[in-house]
Amino acid sequence: VLHGYCIRGRGDPEPDAVVEGLGGGGILRIEEGDLVLWCSELDARPAVTIDHLKAHDNVVRAALRVATPLPLRFGTAFDDEAAARAMLRERSEEFGAALERVAGRVEMGIRVSAAEGFEAVPEPRSEPRPKARSGREFLEIRRRELDAAASMKAAAGAALDRVESGLVDLALPSHREILPREGVLGLVAHLVHRGDLGLYRQRVAALRDDLPELVLVPSGPWAPYSFV
Amino acid sequence: MPAERDADRLFDVTLAQDDIAFWEDDAGDRQSLVDLINRVLDRGVVITGDVTISVAGVDLVYLGLSAVLTSVATARERMDRNAGPDRRSVSPPRDG
Numbered sequence: 404v405l406h407g408y409c410i411r412g413r414g415d416p417e418p419d420a421v422v423e424g425l426g427g428g429g430i431l432r433i434e435e436g437d438l439v440l441w442c443s444e445l446d447a448r449p450a451v452t453i454d455h456l457k458a459h460d461n462v463v464r465a466a467l468r469v470a471t472p473l474p475l476r477f478g479t480a481f482d483d484e485a486a487a488r489a490m491l492r493e494r495s496e497e498f499g500a501a502l503e504r505v506a507g508r509v510e511m512g513i514r515v516s517a518a519e520g521f522e523a524v525p526e527p528r529s530e531p532r533p534k535a536r537s538g539r540e541f542l543e544i545r546r547r548e549l550d551a552a553a554s555m556k557a558a559a560g561a562a563l564d565r566v567e568s569g570l571v572d573l574a575l576p577s578h579r580e581i582l583p584r585e586g587v588l589g590l591v592a593h594l595v596h597r598g599d600l601g602l603y604r605q606r607v608a609a610l611r612d613d614l615p616e617l618v619l620v621p622s623g624p625w626a627p628y629s630f631v
Numbered sequence: 632m633p634a635e636r637d638a639d640r641l642f643d644v645t646l647a648q649d650d651i652a653f654w655e656d657d658a659g660d661r662q663s664l665v666d667l668i669n670r671v672l673d674r675g676v677v678i679t680g681d682v683t684i685s686v687a688g689v690d691l692v693y694l695g696l697s698a699v700l701t702s703v704a705t706a707r708e709r710m711d712r713n714a715g716p717d718r719r720s721v722s723p724p725r726d727g
Contacts, residue, residue, distance in 0.1 A: 407678070410676065451672065456671045459671055460671050473675075474670075475676045476673070476674065476675035476676060476677050479676070479677070510670075512666055512670075587665055590665070590666070625670060626675075628670035628674035629670065631674075
């Protein structure tokens with residue numbers, strides 16, 4: 404199968420260094436119209452492992468260093484080159500417009516967690532559920548779990564509101580996801596022009612001081628996973 | 632599309648190193664995997680009908696792509712806990 408990494412514009416520059424794909428092989432470039440698909444030929448669809456996810460993102464990241472690509476979700480595979488070309492042809496207009504939209508921009512992320520003093524703290528997912536001794540007790544436990552989850556979700560949403568409103572004057576395309584688990588409240592992503600990265604980082608750093616009840620962990624630049 | 636310059640500068644960091652911790656430190660910071668997994672597994676361009684991925688041999692079509700957000704390790708733990716003789720009977724991990 405052909406495992407796809409990302410879609411680029413035909414005129415995008417090539418990275419200086421050789422890019423290694425999953426399995427250690429090289430990257431195939433399938434050109435169709437104005438688009439180029441980066442992919443690797445593999446014996447089978449790759450399993451989801453951390454190493455494979457990293458390898459996938461490393462290839463996308465190599466493309467991102469020289470021009471912003473459209474990252475494909477991990478697991479996108481084509482039976483053969485003809486299938487890949489057909490996909491590129493069918494969606495050429497959509498992908499062309501998306502490439503224009505993200506050109507010159509990168510995705511920056513902010514992982515938002517609760518600091519000491521936050522109104523609610525997400526429970527660790529691994530915490531075992533207490534054993535119920537009756538059906539009624541089971542339902543009560545379940546009700547408490549659902550109430551706690553709803554309350555946590557509302558608090559996480561309010562926290563993300565505070566983060567987004569702190570950067571709203573930058574007028575950046577944004578994406579948010581409430582993710583109240585494993586100590587994380589959620590993720591906020593912005594599509595930032597490469598020339599504005601310094602300013603963005605400064606603003607995030609300042610926001611951390613303004614929101615001491617939250618732990619803000621910036622990450623990026625990423626390919627625009629959240630904006631395609 | 633115009634070539635984008637200053638590629639090297641793009642990956643400079645101006646905040647403390649800890650603040651730009653990607654998944655390189657996954658041995659010590661499991662949570663940073665959330666950033667990677669959330670993007671690579673749950674976002675990006677979807678080619679309808681072509682996404683079939685698996686964890687430990689179980690196609691994620693049985694689990695729901697968006698369910699595997701915390702970490703693959705967590706998903707695998709749940710699967711190991713829940714799986715009976717027929718692993719395809721695994722219950723999907725649900726959001727809280």
